[in-house]
Amino acid sequence: MGDDIAMQFSAIGFRHSIPKPTWYNPLKKGKGAGITHVDLAITKGEIIGLVGTNGAGKTTLLRMISGILPLEEGNVSQAGMELDVRALRSMVGFMPEQVRWSSQQTIRQTMTEFAHLRGCSVQSALDVLSLVGLRNRIDASLDSLSQGMRQRLSLAVALLGTPEILVLDEPFNGMDPVATDAFKRLLRSLADKGISIIISSHHLIELDLLADTIALLHRGQLLAHGTTESLQSSLGFEQMTELVLDKMIPESLAKTLNILDYVDAANEHRYVIESGRHDLLETLIEKKFQISTWRVVPPTLIELLCAATGLDRETIGMDVEQSSMIPLRTIGGEEE
Amino acid sequence: MLHLAFALGKERLFSTRMLIMLPILLLFIPGMAWGFADPNIQLPANQIPENATETMFLSSIGIVFAGTMAAVLIAHDGISRDRTNGVLEVRLSQPMPRWRQGVVMIIGHWTSIAFPVTLLLFISMLLVGYRSDMWIPLGDAIIYVVAAMLVLLWYTVFALLASSIAREQGSAIAFSIGLWFLFTLLWVLFTTLLAALNGVAVGDTQDQGYLIFEGRLDLLSPNGVYHHLLETRLDGVERGVSALGAYIAAFVWTIVPLYLFQRRLNRLVP
Numbered sequence: 001m002g003d004d005i006a007m008q009f010s011a012i013g014f015r016h017s018i019p020k021p022t023w024y025n026p027l028k029k030g031k032g033a034g035i036t037h038v039d040l041a042i043t044k045g046e047i048i049g050l051v052g053t054n055g056a057g058k059t060t061l062l063r064m065i066s067g068i069l070p071l072e073e074g075n076v077s078q079a080g081m082e083l084d085v086r087a088l089r090s091m092v093g094f095m096p097e098q099v100r101w102s103s104q105q106t107i108r109q110t111m112t113e114f115a116h117l118r119g120c121s122v123q124s125a126l127d128v129l130s131l132v133g134l135r136n137r138i139d140a141s142l143d144s145l146s147q148g149m150r151q152r153l154s155l156a157v158a159l160l161g162t163p164e165i166l167v168l169d170e171p172f173n174g175m176d177p178v179a180t181d182a183f184k185r186l187l188r189s190l191a192d193k194g195i196s197i198i199i200s201s202h203h204l205i206e207l208d209l210l211a212d213t214i215a216l217l218h219r220g221q222l223l224a225h226g227t228t229e230s231l232q233s234s235l236g237f238e239q240m241t242e243l244v245l246d247k248m249i250p251e252s253l254a255k256t257l258n259i260l261d262y263v264d265a266a267n268e269h270r271y272v273i274e275s276g277r278h279d280l281l282e283t284l285i286e287k288k289f290q291i292s293t294w295r296v297v298p299p300t301l302i303e304l305l306c307a308a309t310g311l312d313r314e315t316i317g318m319d320v321e322q323s324s325m326i327p328l329r330t331i332g333g334e335e336e
Numbered sequence: 337m338l339h340l341a342f343a344l345g346k347e348r349l350f351s352t353r354m355l356i357m358l359p360i361l362l363l364f365i366p367g368m369a370w371g372f373a374d375p376n377i378q379l380p381a382n383q384i385p386e387n388a389t390e391t392m393f394l395s396s397i398g399i400v401f402a403g404t405m406a407a408v409l410i411a412h413d414g415i416s417r418d419r420t421n422g423v424l425e426v427r428l429s430q431p432m433p434r435w436r437q438g439v440v441m442i443i444g445h446w447t448s449i450a451f452p453v454t455l456l457l458f459i460s461m462l463l464v465g466y467r468s469d470m471w472i473p474l475g476d477a478i479i480y481v482v483a484a485m486l487v488l489l490w491y492t493v494f495a496l497l498a499s500s501i502a503r504e505q506g507s508a509i510a511f512s513i514g515l516w517f518l519f520t521l522l523w524v525l526f527t528t529l530l531a532a533l534n535g536v537a538v539g540d541t542q543d544q545g546y547l548i549f550e551g552r553l554d555l556l557s558p559n560g561v562y563h564h565l566l567e568t569r570l571d572g573v574e575r576g577v578s579a580l581g582a583y584i585a586a587f588v589w590t591i592v593p594l595y596l597f598q599r600r601l602n603r604l605v606p
Contacts, residue, residue, distance in 0.1 A: 016605075117340070119432065
């Protein structure tokens, strides 16, 4: 297992500086929200989906992994050797959210510039363009690129110098469905070559299908990390069954069920209940219900996040402001 | 590193804003040299330039007004623009150390303004020689160009520093232009006010006490140090600062902003 670990982040933390003016020092800054004590082991060739609400600290964590933000606490190591920030940056390719590439510069000039910054050959940088489908636009100016093409250029820059870890912050934003599909296939092929990928995205369905493991982040803390199945089991998640009926379940029967979700659509009643009620199927058949769907459904990423945080959907959705202000875990030391 | 710096310099040199500033630079640098080289020029206090070095000294006001302003306008968004569009984040995630990226930014922006200004300075020297038949000695010409390059470097670094602090373009330009305005226009007011508070005969340009006070206070201004450097080549100028003092001040004005900029860059958060 240890040999498969591409990088290990141990108890890393960073807190943003925020203005805390006082009458005698209007420029005073203090510690604000951030990331606390995150342990994350990244396996070679693994695709990690980072899930959390707005303000949970996803971008901060990705910036720390990319070496943009310093590790105020903890350390990063590879094969037992602690890495410095320069080594970290040379191993990680970072694609930020929504880079608005814009200037008269061409794609060729941009890639050449970043090849020098990355310390790789210009030819290899230009070759990466074929991988992301920008080779035929190599002499186009950045001003003329569509948002999807800008995303591809960001990915091309992130892929420079064959990084061991690819960090992608909202990569699907601005991409059309065809490009998204091609993008996902490209990521999978990169992972198959041993490149580890960490993706933060609000496109949870895409993320669920793509990611090998899910990391749940909330209020700057990594609550859980593992495969969907392992998270389901560790979070004590019951298996759920979805059934669609032609009429409502009678109240007397409904009382005996743990109904997790109910949708009343035209001529259809969709229920999500805890699995394991095989007797229910017999009862429904006896009572002449027409059952159009009966299937076990895995929990969605939102449900996993809800289970991990102990909050319901509504609360977690409205929790954005608090999440950036109040850490769940007590942070050592005095607040500045 | 130099490749990146010159690529940046080239991009800025051929930018739209440089095209806009070029006529201003033409008017202020060779234009002023042409004017001050007029053999029949009438200056206040019957000052008449006696040689080409003095003529070029008088023309240096073109560098102070247009050259430094162009440097500020070229570099004011050197970092803030990348910060706004997200490119800064990509740059800061690259393995090239930030101090080297900082050197690239400084050299790139500085060369983009230094190149046209140097060219215009040489044209100015030729114009002065042609019009007044007085040719600037090589040593004076070198000091003249080096001093101009230094003052442009200082303003470039100020503007980049301001750009690194500002979170958006408006603040960046306000900060840079504010600094330029302070040293170029408000400094006279500041000097006069301090001189008056110290009981110096304000307004009497022949008063030695005032000249020495002003000369020493000028060490706190980049434009002042620039003029002190030029005055090391002029005869009969006594403003209380020796040539060595001017060189030391120039060294300090070079090192301190560079240090502050590099320090800022190391702590920069996108």
